[in-house]
Amino acid sequence: MVCEKNSVVDFKSGNICAVKIENTELFDVRKTFDCGQCFRFDEVCDSIHEVEYAGLALGKYISIAQDGNNIILYNTTVREYEKVWKKYLCLDMDYKKINNNILSLSDNKNLLSAMEKASGIRILGQDGWECLCSFIVSQNNNIPRIKKLIASLCSECDSDREDRFRLLEFMDGHISEVHKTLPGAFSPFPSPEHVRRLGQNRLSELKFGFRSKYIDCAADFVSTGKINLNDLYSKKTLDCMNTLCEIKGVGPKVALCTLLFGFGHLDAFPVDVWIKRVLEKYFDKSFSSDMLGDYAGVAQQYLFYYERYLDGEEK
DNA sequence: AAACAGGCCTAAA
DNA sequence: TTTAGGCCTGTT
Numbered sequence: 001m002v003c004e005k006n007s008v009v010d011f012k013s014g015n016i017c018a019v020k021i022e023n024t025e026l027f028d029v030r031k032t033f034d035c036g037q038c039f040r041f042d043e044v045c046d047s048i049h050e051v052e053y054a055g056l057a058l059g060k061y062i063s064i065a066q067d068g069n070n071i072i073l074y075n076t077t078v079r080e081y082e083k084v085w086k087k088y089l090c091l092d093m094d095y096k097k098i099n100n101n102i103l104s105l106s107d108n109k110n111l112l113s114a115m116e117k118a119s120g121i122r123i124l125g126q127d128g129w130e131c132l133c134s135f136i137v138s139q140n141n142n143i144p145r146i147k148k149l150i151a152s153l154c155s156e157c158d159s160d161r162e163d164r165f166r167l168l169e170f171m172d173g174h175i176s177e178v179h180k181t182l183p184g185a186f187s188p189f190p191s192p193e194h195v196r197r198l199g200q201n202r203l204s205e206l207k208f209g210f211r212s213k214y215i216d217c218a219a220d221f222v223s224t225g226k227i228n229l230n231d232l233y234s235k236k237t238l239d240c241m242n243t244l245c246e247i248k249g250v251g252p253k254v255a256l257c258t259l260l261f262g263f264g265h266l267d268a269f270p271v272d273v274w275i276k277r278v279l280e281k282y283f284d285k286s287f288s289s290d291m292l293g294d295y296a297g298v299a300q301q302y303l304f305y306y307e308r309y310l311d312g313e314e315k
Numbered sequence: 316a317a318a319c320a321g322g323c324c325t326a327a328a
Numbered sequence: 329t330t331t332a333g334g335c336c337t338g339t340t
Contacts, residue, residue, distance in 0.1 A: 036321065135321085135322095136322095138320095138321060138322085139320095139321080139322040139323065140319090140320060140321090140322055140323080141320060141321080141322090142319085142320045142321085143320090143321080145320085146320095146321090210323090210324095214323085248323090248324080249322085249323065249324080250322095250323085251322060251323050251324090252322090252323095253321075253322060253323085254321095254322070254323085257321085270321085272321040272322080273320090273321065273322090274321065275321085304321080308321080
């Protein structure tokens with residue numbers, strides 16, 4: 001019986017602190033960062049690696065590269081990886097087990113096929129507040145514009161934004177080209193209090209449109225404690241959803257995305273237009289997401305990727 | 316030009 | 329309780 005432990009080591013790439021993680025399985029950097037769950041990452045097109053995505057998460061600009069089964073993280077250390085990024089990247093989870101669990105609960109042919117095609121996607125452990133705002137912004141909107149709006153919000157709230165790029169220039173080669181001309185790409189996501197201070201009018205000026213008052217309401221609820229985000233980690237998914245739906249502009253879809261991507265509720269099964277199509281096409285009417293168990297949200301992401309990103313390709 | 320984009324709110328049956 | 333319009337803005 002071979003028990004392969006993946007080695008995690010620090011190294012230097014020029015002046016950049018980096019970490020190499022060997023033998024990761026069921027982790028595909030491109031799919032994970034390009035499947036629409038996060039809005040602050042973009043590809044590093046001139047990368048020295050097979051695939052590399054960089055972006056700002058949990059207050060820090062980081063780059064994640066992949067060569068085969070090896071993962072390379074730039075601008076971090078093993079110490080920080082163990083503390084922060086391991087969980088963020090969901091590398092503390094056994095996806096083989098998760099997949100088997102899903103398969104044990106459903107024999108749907110299309111789900112099986114979706115899992116094969118989308119395999120390697122991991123549900124990131126993003127910041128809950130940022131997720132909430134991001135998915136409020138996402139409604140009736142497209143991904144490029146969602147990304148722009150979020151970056152502009154970060155830019156607006158960041159008094160040091162002029163300096164950020166200069167501070168990051170040392171990691172040139174591991175910065176997404178897109179970010180070099182995107183205002184706010186290197187700015188951290190603002191706190192609820194900060195967004196609240198901005199106010200609905202300023203949000204409108206920033207072109208959030210009808211979503212301005214929704215963001216404002218979310219910031220109000222969270223910053224004043226009408227909703228305690230810390231409660232959302234432990235309570236049941238359905239209860240959490242109902243809590244989040246008290247915010248104006250937050251419905252079931254936004255709430256469940258927030259819980260799935262921002263609060264670790266892997267059973268949350270958000271239904272958007274794509275998933276609605278999937279359910280109509282491949283499942284019978286008796287389908288309910290709790291049939292898929294504790295990891296229904298992972299299955300949802302496989303199905304979403306399958307339908308949204310593989311359309312036109314061979315399924 | 317008109318329709319659409321990873322929804323939700325509101326008004327009307 | 330369910331259902332159709334309308335919504336900011338930008339892109340095609």
